[in-house]
Amino acid sequence: MGSEAETVTLRKPRFLCLHGFRTSGEILKTQVTMKWPESVTRKLDLVYLDAPFPCQGKSDVEGIFDPPYYEWFQFNKEFTEYTNFDECLAYIEDYMIKNGPFDGLLGFSQGAILSAGLPGLQAQGLTFTKVPKIKFLIIVGGAKFRAASLADKAYSTPIQCPSLHFLDPVVIHHPKGHTIPRLDEKGLQIMESFLERIQKMAFLTPIPSLSIRAFCTKPSAKMADRAVQIQNPDSISYLTQREAAEIDEILMGPLGFSVDQLMELAGLSVAASIAERVLAICGPGNNGGDGLVAARHLYHFGYKPSVCYPKRTPKPLYSGLVTQLESLSVPFLSVEDLPLDLSKDFDILVDAMFGFSFHGIPRPPFDDLIQRLVSLRDHDQTHQKSPVIVSIDIPSGWHVEEGDIGGEGIKPDMLVSLTAPKLCAKKFCGPQHFLGGRFVPPSVADKYKLRLPPYPGTSMCVRIGKAPKIDISALRENYISPELLEEQVEADPIDQFCKWFDDAVAASLKEPNAMALSTAGKDGKPSSRMVLLKGVDKDGFVWYTNYDSRKAHDLSDNPHASLLFYWDGLNRQVRVEGSVQRVSDEESEQYFHSRPRGSQIGAIVSKQSTVVPGRHVLLQQHKELEEKFSDGSLIPKPKHWGGYRLKPELFEFWQGQKSRLHDRAADQNILSILRVDVILCLVVNLVIKLNVMSDLSLQYSPHEINGQQVWKIERLAP
Ligand SMILES: NC(=O)C1=CN([C@@H]2O[C@H](COP(=O)(O)OP(=O)(O)OC[C@H]3O[C@@H](n4cnc5c(N)ncnc54)[C@H](O)[C@@H]3O)[C@@H](O)[C@H]2O)[C@H](O)CC1
Numbered sequence: 103m104g105s106e107a108e109t110v111t112l113r114k115p116r117f118l119c120l121h122g123f124r125t126s127g128e129i130l131k132t133q134v135t136m137k138w139p140e141s142v143t144r145k146l147d148l149v150y151l152d153a154p155f156p157c158q159g160k161s162d163v164e165g166i167f168d169p170p171y172y173e174w175f176q177f178n179k180e181f182t183e184y185t186n187f188d189e190c191l192a193y194i195e196d197y198m199i200k201n202g203p204f205d206g207l208l209g210f211s212q213g214a215i216l217s218a219g220l221p222g223l224q225a226q227g228l229t230f231t232k233v234p235k236i237k238f239l240i241i242v243g244g245a246k247f248r249a250a251s252l253a254d255k256a257y258s259t260p261i262q263c264p265s266l267h268f269l270d271p272v273v274i275h276h277p278k279g280h281t282i283p284r285l286d287e288k289g290l291q292i293m294e295s296f297l298e299r300i301q302k303m304a305f306l307t308p309i310p311s312l313s314i315r316a317f318c319t320k321p322s323a324k325m326a327d328r329a330v331q332i333q334n335p336d337s338i339s340y341l342t343q344r345e346a347a348e349i350d351e352i353l354m355g356p357l358g359f360s361v362d363q364l365m366e367l368a369g370l371s372v373a374a375s376i377a378e379r380v381l382a383i384c385g386p387g388n389n390g391g392d393g394l395v396a397a398r399h400l401y402h403f404g405y406k407p408s409v410c411y412p413k414r415t416p417k418p419l420y421s422g423l424v425t426q427l428e429s430l431s432v433p434f435l436s437v438e439d440l441p442l443d444l445s446k447d448f449d450i451l452v453d454a455m456f457g458f459s460f461h462g463i464p465r466p467p468f469d470d471l472i473q474r475l476v477s478l479r480d481h482d483q484t485h486q487k488s489p490v491i492v493s494i495d496i497p498s499g500w501h502v503e504e505g506d507i508g509g510e511g512i513k514p515d516m517l518v519s520l521t522a523p524k525l526c527a528k529k530f531c532g533p534q535h536f537l538g539g540r541f542v543p544p545s546v547a548d549k550y551k552l553r554l555p556p557y558p559g560t561s562m563c564v565r566i567g568k569a570p571k572i573d574i575s576a577l578r579e580n581y582i583s584p585e586l587l588e589e590q591v592e593a594d595p596i597d598q599f600c601k602w603f604d605d606a607v608a609a610s611l612k613e614p615n616a617m618a619l620s621t622a623g624k625d626g627k628p629s630s631r632m633v634l635l636k637g638v639d640k641d642g643f644v645w646y647t648n649y650d651s652r653k654a655h656d657l658s659d660n661p662h663a664s665l666l667f668y669w670d671g672l673n674r675q676v677r678v679e680g681s682v683q684r685v686s687d688e689e690s691e692q693y694f695h696s697r698p699r700g701s702q703i704g705a706i707v708s709k710q711s712t713v714v715p716g717r718h719v720l721l722q723q724h725k726e727l728e729e730k731f732s733d734g735s736l737i738p739k740p741k742h743w744g745g746y747r748l749k750p751e752l753f754e755f756w757q758g759q760k761s762r763l764h765d766r767a768a769d770q771n772i773l774s775i776l777r778v779d780v781i782l783c784l785v786v787n788l789v790i791k792l793n794v795m796s797d798l799s800l801q802y803s804p805h806e807i808n809g810q811q812v813w814k815i816e817r818l819a820p
């Protein structure tokens with residue numbers, strides 16, 4: 103939880119410590135702890151491992167340190183031939199897999215020989231292929247491999263990572279011979295500057311947190327539990343005002359973001375969540391900047407944004423954003439220009455007045471602007487259409503942590519929280535809560551123990567909390583969104599389908615209820631076309647059509663069909679096969695009369711799949727019928743029009759997966775995405791989409807167990 107976070111401290115680099123020949127992890131630990139000051143050891147996370155082989159001879163530390171003693175590998179007198187070397191590497195790698203990840207190796211003597219040689223072998227792909235790259239080394243009393251075959255490979259290039267050596271002619275000179283040395287003043291200085299450097303690097307290349315891994319890799323049952331939990335809004339992190347400001351500082355400090363970049367991403371997230379005739383009301387700070395960016399993206403998405411920006415900030419960032427909007431002829435309206443009643447001219451009001459730096463009570467002119475948004479709710483009471491209010495990060499005027507204290511503040515319909523929701527968002531009870539700003543690096547998520555929902559596909563925002571209930575039959579063109587984890591699929595395929603369908607709506611996919619219907623008539627020749635799903639329940643999938651159409655003829659000859667949903671953007675596809683029956687006349691009647699009157703007339707006019715003399719004939723008939731029914735009388739459902747229900751017998755859920763190669767390409771691209779602009783971001787997103795190669799398919803087929811029908815879930819080869 104965000105509020106569990108303490109002061110900002112850098113993560114300690116984690117080292118696996120390899121002891122000397124015929125000693126032990128415990129002995130190395132004692133030496134390091136005794137000889138190095140606490141100011142050094144407290145900056146490191148040191149893990150001591152015993153070597154795999156019990157000591158096979160006399161130990162040099164007998165009488166000084168207690169046994170047991172261990173050795174990593176054995177060698178001949180000349181040190182040119184090694185025994186058990188591969189076993190030793192496998193043993194260390196296995197330990198690193200189970201107890202890692204580690205940032206670096208610290209080695210003494212034989213452990214130092216290993217530590218110094220392993221990065222080279224790893225770079226050549228000869229060992230440690232299943233663990234992250236070794237990033238740092240501390241080598242005390244080391245030497246080189248003398249086995250020629252190994253030395254060639256291990257030292258083909260100099261050590262690339264930051265490394266600290268304690269052996270002449272190296273960095274920290276010491277006169278104490280083959281031991282862990284105490285640090286004199288100069289040695290301590292060198293050690294501290296080394297630590298500072300690697301700490302920064304460890305911070306910038308964080309160990310992936312559990313919360314992030316839970317969504318990226320094949321989950322264990324425990325992780326799957328965690329992933330399920332995270333869909334519950336109560337388990338999402340909320341930030342205090344101080345934490346929000348701190349994260350901002352980290353992003354713009356050690357993580358190298360500029361405010362322009364973050365604002366760009368924030369504004370894009372907002373624009374991706376909304377649409378239509380929009381007024382962005384912008385405040386003097388960065389929240390206002392987000393509003394300006396959102397207005398620009400909305401313009402490019404094809405909407406008609408206007409901006410009210412009464413207290414302009416004379417910084418280049420803001421004047422640049424204003425110039426960009428002016429160049430698009432986006433109107434800037436003064437407070438005086440604004441209609442008193444905002445409901446007439448706008449469908450959507452973007453509240454970008456104040457974000458997480460707001461204090462006290464709003465000063466003019468924002469007090470009045472906020473009041474106008476508040477009074478729009480009175481419209482709701484009188485059932486007049488009122489614009490939707492979308493608040494960026496915080497409903498302006500709300501206390502950042504306590505929320506709408508007096509209960510008389512803005513009541514937004516949608517809140518787009520940025521980075522992580524602030525505490526006040528717990529009090530938000532509007533229907534749409536999104537999280538935007540897909541820019542929080544794992545290091546920050548880790549530090550603040552942030553539990554955030556995964557972003558679906560390439561989406562810039564993700565819904566938090568429950569989606570409002572959707573009436574599939576009323577869906578013409580619309581909206582929805584998370585990700586397939588094998589252990590998480592529902593036992594009942596209809597439930598699984600509904601879950602994915604909701605995601606497709608949340609991801610704002612166009613016509614998520616469009617499906618390809620394939621039929622085959624007597625001749626066995628299949629034909630496909632797109633139709634709209636109008637209902638789904640335990641009995642099956644329903645669509646409506648003309649009973650004289652080709653598909654209808656096919657179905658009367660052969661009542662079997664296949665449905666295919668493809669949700670681009672989520673890289674998902676669902677195939678459903680089964681037998682088809684007409685729905686009851688009552689059901690068709692009911693649906694027919696719920697349709698817009700224009701569509702009802704269209705159904706009467708259209709004799710699907712028959713040849714018509716020309717379009718004018720259809721238009722003429724349509725006009726005549728419109729006139730006939732202009733008095734609002736009931737339009738009778740034509741006999742030739744009605745519904746079908748496919749009773750499923752087989753399901754296949756397919757999820758496109760990014761291949762490892764493409765993951766890597768995406769990682770490398772992330773910096774350039776952030777540096778350039780959103781356009782590149784979209785381009786890269788497209789590339790990522792195109793790169794979907796391998797996939798994951800789960801098939802549900804009916805089976806009988808003890809006389810009961812159950813769905814059996816099987817994985818299909820990609
Ligand atoms: N990492 C992120 O999450 C990012 C968030 N962004 C957005 O930035 C805001 C926070 O921006 P900031 O500039 O710090 O503050 P505000 O926008 O909240 O506004 C400060 C502004 O308002 C004035 N002010 C404060 N109180 C009052 C008052 N009672 N009456 C009138 N004026 C007031 C104050 O003087 C300042 O001028 C965050 O919420 C996000 O929306 C970034 O864009 C990207 C990174």
Ligand SMILES: [K+]
Binds near residue numbers: 389454457494498
């Ligand atoms: K706001």
